[in-house]
Amino acid sequence: MIQTIGTHNGKFHSDDVFSVALLTTLFPDAKVTRSRDQSVLDTLDLVLDVGGVYDVSKNRFDHHQVGGAGDRPNGIRYSAFGLIWQAYGLEYCQGNEEAHKRLFEGFVSSFDAYDNGHDTFEITTVDASVVQLQDIFDKFLNPNSSEPCELEDYDRAFASAVEMAKKILDRVVKRQIAKVKSEQDFFSQWQQSPDKRFVVLDMHCSAGDMAEKMPELLYYVYQAPNKNWHVQAMTKGKGTFDTKKPLPVGWAGLKDSELAGYTGVADAIFCHNNLHLCGAGSKEGALKLLELALQ
Numbered sequence: 330m331i332q333t334i335g336t337h338n339g340k341f342h343s344d345d346v347f348s349v350a351l352l353t354t355l356f357p358d359a360k361v362t363r364s365r366d367q368s369v370l371d372t373l374d375l376v377l378d379v380g381g382v383y384d385v386s387k388n389r390f391d392h393h394q395v396g397g398a399g400d401r402p403n404g405i406r407y408s409a410f411g412l413i414w415q416a417y418g419l420e421y422c423q424g425n426e427e428a429h430k431r432l433f434e435g436f437v438s439s440f441d442a443y444d445n446g447h448d449t450f451e452i453t454t455v456d457a458s459v460v461q462l463q464d465i466f467d468k469f470l471n472p473n474s475s476e477p478c479e480l481e482d483y484d485r486a487f488a489s490a491v492e493m494a495k496k497i498l499d500r501v502v503k504r505q506i507a508k509v510k511s512e513q514d515f516f517s518q519w520q521q522s523p524d525k526r527f528v529v530l531d532m533h534c535s536a537g538d539m540a541e542k543m544p545e546l547l548y549y550v551y552q553a554p555n556k557n558w559h560v561q562a563m564t565k566g567k568g569t570f571d572t573k574k575p576l577p578v579g580w581a582g583l584k585d586s587e588l589a590g591y592t593g594v595a596d597a598i599f600c601h602n603n604l605h606l607c608g609a610g611s612k613e614g615a616l617k618l619l620e621l622a623l624q
Contacts (some may be wrong), residue, residue, distance in 0.1 A: 330356070331355075331356040331359050331375050331388070332356070332358065332360065332374055332538060333353055333359060333360050333362065333372070333373040333375070333510055334349060334356070334359050334360070334361045334362070334373065334374065334375050334376075334377070335361075335362045335363070335364060335369070335370045335373040335375070335376040335377070335379070335380075336348070336349060336361070336362075336363055336376070336377050336378050336379055336409075337362040337363065337364070337365050337378055337379035338364055338365060338480050338483060338484065339480060339483050339485060340471050340472075340474075341465045341466065341483065341486070341487045341490060342378075342444055342466070343410075343440055343443065343444070343459065343462045343466060343472060343494075344408035344409045344410040344411075344440045344441070344443075344444045344491045345377060345409055345410075346466065346487065347352060347380040347410050347440060347494045347498060348377050348378065348390070348409045348410045348492045349377070349412040349491050350409075350485075350491050350492075350494035350497075350498050351414070351417060351418070351421055351495075351498060351597055352377075352413065352417065352496040353491065353495070354421065354495060354498070355417060355420060355421060359374075361491075362381075362406045362516065363483075363484055363487065365379060370574070371613045372389075372565060374387075374388060375388040375390070375401055376388070376389050376391070377388065377391065377409045377412070377413060378390070378391060378392070378393075378408075378409035379391055379393070379554050380504065381393060381394040382394065382418060383398035383399075383412060384479055384566075385415075385416055390409050390410065390412040390416070392406065392407050392409060392412065392445075393444065394592075397445075398412055399531040400446065400515065400600055401438060401441065403438075405438055405441050405442045405447055406441060406445040406447075406605075407428045407441050407445075408440050408441040408442040408443075408444035408445060409439065409444075409454040410437060410441065410444075410559045411433075411437055411440065411441040411456075414429075414432070414433055414437045415433070415521070417433070418433060418437070419449070421498075421502060422502055422505075422506065423506065424547055425506050425509060428502065428505040428506045428508075428509045431509070431592065432501070432505055433507060433532075434438055435456060436459065436501060436505075439459035439460065440459055441586075443459065443460050443463060445568075451530055456510055458524065462497075466490055467506070470486045470487075470490050470493075471483070471486055472486060495575060495594075498527055506588045510536040511532075512534060512536070512538065514530075514534070515528070515534045515536055515539065515549075516539060516542060516543070518530060518544060518612045519543050519549075524617075525545035525546060526545055526546065526547045526623060527548045527549060527550065527619055527623070528545060528546065528549050528550070529549075529550045529551070529612075530549060530551040530552075531551065531552060532548065532551055532552060533551045533552075533553065533559070533561075534549075536549060536553070536563060540563060540565060540566045540573075541565055541566065542565065543563070546573075547562065547563055547573050547574045547622075547623070548560055548561065548574070548619055548622060548623070549561055549563065549564060550612075550615050550616065552603060552612070553608065554594075557598060557608050557609065558609055558610070558611060558614065558615035559606060559607070559608045560576070560606070560607050560608070560615050560618050561605065561606050562574060562575055562604070562605045562606070562621050564596065564609055570603065570605065572604070572605050574607070574622070575603075575604035575605065575624050576600060576606075576607055577603040577604075577621065577622060578604065579606060580592065580599075580600035580604065581600060581603075582601075582602045583599070583600050583601070584598060584599040584600070585597075585598060588600055588607075592617075592618060592621055593617075594609055594613050594614050594617045594618055595614070595619075596602055596604060596609045596610035596614040597609050597612060597614060597618060607622075
């Protein structure tokens with residue numbers, strides 16, 4: 330059980346903030362000490378981003394020593410958050426290995442890249458919102474070096490930053506876990522569909538990431554939050570809006586009575602100009618639109 334956590338004092342960065350946010354969520358009773366005094370750090374159960382040692386067996390997670398703490402396969406050097414995530418991230422993700430892996434490769438790697446001075450504009454896996462977090466910390470929370478301040482001022486600001494990070498991290502992880510589950514449910518329902526060109530779902534799921542796993546899938550039907558039913562064209566892959574089979578050209582931009590008259594579907598509601606999405610007031614209406622789109 331981790332009862333004491335140490336990190337450096339003075340100006341803080343997003344990697345130490347999020348590391349402490351993660352750890353104090355897992356170990357809510359742990360006391361956090363901010364210091365660069367090695368004699369103090371040596372007494373603590375876990376130390377991150379300071380101390381000059383990376384040794385998981387001793388709960389030491391610094392990356393500033395000569396040679397750093399290793400690199401990712403893509404060459405990005407690890408920051409404290411990347412090291413902490415490898416050791417404690419799976420537990421934070423409630424054992425969800427796929428969510429842990431995805432966040433490690435995307436969200437967490439962005440902290441590593443930024444903290445180690447990589448060109449974040451040239452690395453496609455970097456999440457720009459993570460880069461902006463450091464700007465927020467610097468502009469609104471870290472004391473300005475030109476104003477009178479003591480180390481205690483940094484400590485108070487750090488505590489505020491950690492509380493902010495806890496909320497962000499909680500939301501990011503919960504969203505990722507939900508996304509993984511919905512994609513697994515999506516794929517399972519598609520496998521059971523008698524016609525692999527479409528699948529009918531109970532709720533929406535972003536399926537672009539799974540395009541390669543379902544090459545025959547052209548459309549998916551689902552109930553929207555407003556209780557209408559949508560037909561969505563499957564994209565060709567992750568990161569593109571190009572669809573395998575767009576909806577019929579004549580539907581583009583039509584809505585309500587115009588679309589109903591054109592299609593013969595009485596409760597048809599709309600069709601997006603990009604021909605990737607259309608909707609009806611009922612499941613039966615959506616299935617009729619689907620049938621027309623498949624022709």
